[in-house]
Amino acid sequence: MKMLKIGLLLVFMVLAQSVSAETLQIDGSTTVGPIAEAFAEYFKSIYPDLEISVKKTGSGDGAKALGDGMCDIAAMSRFMKLNEFKKCADKGIMPVAHVVAMDGICIIVHPSNPVKALTTQQVQDIYLGKITNWSQVGGPNLAVVAVSRDTSSGTYETFHELVMKKKDIADKVEYVNANPQAHARVSGNRGAIAYVGLGFVDAKVKSLTIDGVVPSKRTIVSGVYPIARPLFLFTNGYPKLGSMVHRFVTFQLTEVGQELVEAKKFVPVTDY
Amino acid sequence: MDNSTVNLRVKSGAVQYRPLALTPGQDLTGYVLSKLGKAILFLMTCSSVFAVLLIFFFVIRESLIFFRDQGLWASVSTNAWYPKSEDPRYGMLALLAGSVYVTLAALAFSVPLGVMAAVFLSDLVSFKVRAVVKPVIEILAAIPSVAYGFFAVMVMAPWMQDHWHFSTGTNALNAAIILSIMALPTIISVAEDSVSSLGRELREASYALGATRFETLFKVVIPAAHSGIIAAIILGMMRAIGETMVVWMASGNASQIPSPWWDLSQSVRTMTATIAGEMGETEHGSIHYGALFAVGVYLLVITLGLNLISEFFLARAKKALGKA
Known part of the structure; x- marks a missing residue:
């Protein structure tokens, strides 16, 4: 049996x-x-x-x-x-x-922000808390509100590696746990800055030129745009x-x- | 007539006669079954107790890896929370402070409102109005917290930026206001129960002594119901401290202690939001994973403490009523 x-x-x-x-x-x-x-x-x-x-x-x-x-x-x-x-x-x-x-990551700001371009170093300084006002990078006298993705996301990983060079993000940086939320925070706050995947950029936010390169499919695939992997x-x-x-x-x-x-x-x- | 009905019943077999004396076998089965039934019901009742014990067991077990590595107090005395850094640090002070800030600020709004509303509902308003208002307040408790969070992010945050010129709309104040709305139904309904269960005698005695309505409410009714009101406040506090989704959406999640300390327009991060935000992707068995469970242990200890205090005051409220 x-x-x-x-x-x-x-x-x-x-x-x-x-x-x-x-x-x-x-x-x-x-x-x-x-x-x-x-x-x-x-x-x-x-x-x-x-x-x-x-x-x-x-x-x-x-x-x-x-x-x-x-x-x-x-x-x-x-x-x-x-x-x-x-x-x-x-x-x-x-x-x-x-x-x-x-995976190309765009640095986005509010459309009303006159700042059009930053260097990787400047973005890093913003997230390190060294730059706290937009006037320090040629913008209006407005406090910078830096928004990051949660530390467990792949987008954060890329950003942490390619922009922060693995340095710790300042403790006053705010966290959101999805790309659409990062987008919503930036489109709703004139002083905000955040990073999202290229696919999430639309007319409600403005993506910045980084190190002189405009983020686009072509610059990302060819490797000219610095924040891509x-x-x-x-x-x-x-x-x-x-x-x-x-x-x-x-x-x-x-x-x-x-x-x-x-x-x-x-x-x-x-x-x- | 009588006969025929009995016959019919017997024929159809609907009536069974049970002998008064049971055979030993039946006796035994009955005994076993009754014990078995009791045991099953007992186990069912115990399941929630077991659930609580299991939660404690697993949360503590998973956090051991962290406590072994970092000790019990080192993490709560520093405030650098960098679990994913090259040099990972697990300072929980800012998270603890975030929870305390948001909870206390929420109570500062919801306690006066809630207690006043409870007194109003039980003593001042007509029965008809109360019959409408109370269910509406209780609906507040039924709204899913994501809906509150959505409101906080899409409505409150831009409003605070535009009208109060806060640099960021997702901050401690935003989270506190939303949490206070969420804690209101708990506070109102528990406080209202304790205020209205005081009975007429106390109020009539007060009026008989020539007290005005205001004096009666504030010098007699509220002091007499203080145990129940304190219990209501603590229950509301537990609602606020344990809430996750709303604070994750509304508080901004910056792991800092606001400076100056009273500045609620800054973004903070609570313990619950940290667990919810980071648990999903953390490698199992890592120190970071243990650290999140350690945050859970601290939360459990806090809520357990609050729960015991509220039980104490609820028991006292009952006792006081029993005497009166």
């Missing part, structure tokens, strides 16, 4: 394996997560048999999962660190990076051409992929 049960169980397991032969596990960054999810949703609609799961744990967790063979694709908002790479290599896994999109999908070796993994990590190069990336307010690497 017991043997029969175990046998049945084995049969079921084999069956389950064969039914969901095509699975795709994606793990990693919460920043890249929305793109991966949008891709996954589209893939599900065209390949109904495909089992696809997207976990949003964090870039570090994604790298670890790839090394442990727990996922097929690791989503990362930064490049893999040497240590992570070594750990993967030790386990016989060779991480290969695919750029899925660019690539977002990655890592796979074990270059995936077999035509495999599901291959289709997934090159999907951003298609027209639909570009639209999905744009819908998630990131900057696509292609321009159809």
Whole structure:
């Protein structure tokens, strides 16, 4: 009887394996997560048999999962660190990076603010609390209200790294926990400054020229605009051409992929 | 007539006669079932107690990693909250101060308003008006806190910037005003219960001594109901200190202690907002994760303390009524 049960169980397991032969596990960054999810949703609609799961744990967790063979694709908002790479290599896994999109961050102010351009250093000084009045950067006599994203967001990470150079933000800086909220704070306060992804800039706020470069898709993708970073999908070796993994990590190069990336307010690497 | 009905019943089998003497088997089943039923009901009653104990257990357990690393007092004596820095620091003083600022300022608005409204509702207003007003006040408690937060950000904040020329509209004052509105229903309804349950005798005795209505209310009724009123205030305070969504949206979340200290137009960050804002993305088992739970432990200790105090005063209010 017991043997029969175990046998049945084995049969079921084999069956389950064969039914969901095509699975795709994606793990990693919460920043890249929305793109991966949008891709996954589209893939599900065209390949109904495909089992696809997207976990949003964090870039570090994604790298670890790839090394442990727990996922097929690791989503990362930064490049893999040497240590992570070594750990993967030790386990016989060779991480290969695919750029899925660019994350460009605009510094935004109220449209009535006459300040049009700042340098990265000036933005840093504002967030360090050294510049407290717009008159210090050629604007009106108006207190600067600096608004930051919450420290757990990917946008904050990028800003912290590329603008703050990992220095601590002043304690009087206010925090909001979403891009639309940052946008709302700036559009509703004449002295406010904040940073949001390029996709969130509209007529209600003004994005500043940084180090002489106007933020746009072109300047971000070409790397001229200083506050931008690539977002990655890592796979074990270059995936077999035509495999599901291959289709997934090159999907951003298609027209639909570009639209999905744009819908998630990131900057696509292609321009159809 | 009688006969036929009995026959009918027996035929249909609707009536079953139970013998007076039970067989030992039935006796045993009955005994076991009654004990079992009691036990199940007891367990159900205990589930909420268990829930509280479990919350304490897990919050304290998760915070241990932080306390082992940083000690019990080091974190509450400094105010640099930089959990994601190269050199992470977990000073909670500013967060503690933020919670205290917002809560006390909220009470400064809601206590006078709430107590006056309670006295008005119980002593001055006609029954018809009261029947309308009280439910409306209680609706305030039913509005989801996100709606209050939305109001704070979209209406209050720009208004404060335009009319009071605050540099930022999301500040301690904004959060305090919204919180005071949210605490009002609790304060009014508990205080009103205690004021109205005092009974006519006390008031009539006061009038008989020649006291005016004002004197009766302020020198007799409110002092006599003070235990219930204090309990109401503390319950309102707990509502304010535990509220998360509204303060996260309205207070601006700058982890600073305002300077000068009375300047409520500056942005502050509370303990609850910090937990809510940072918990989602924090790596499990990290010091930062433990630090957020440590903030939770301090919050639990504060609310538990407040709860005990309010229980004490509610019990005293009941006792006082029992004597009267």
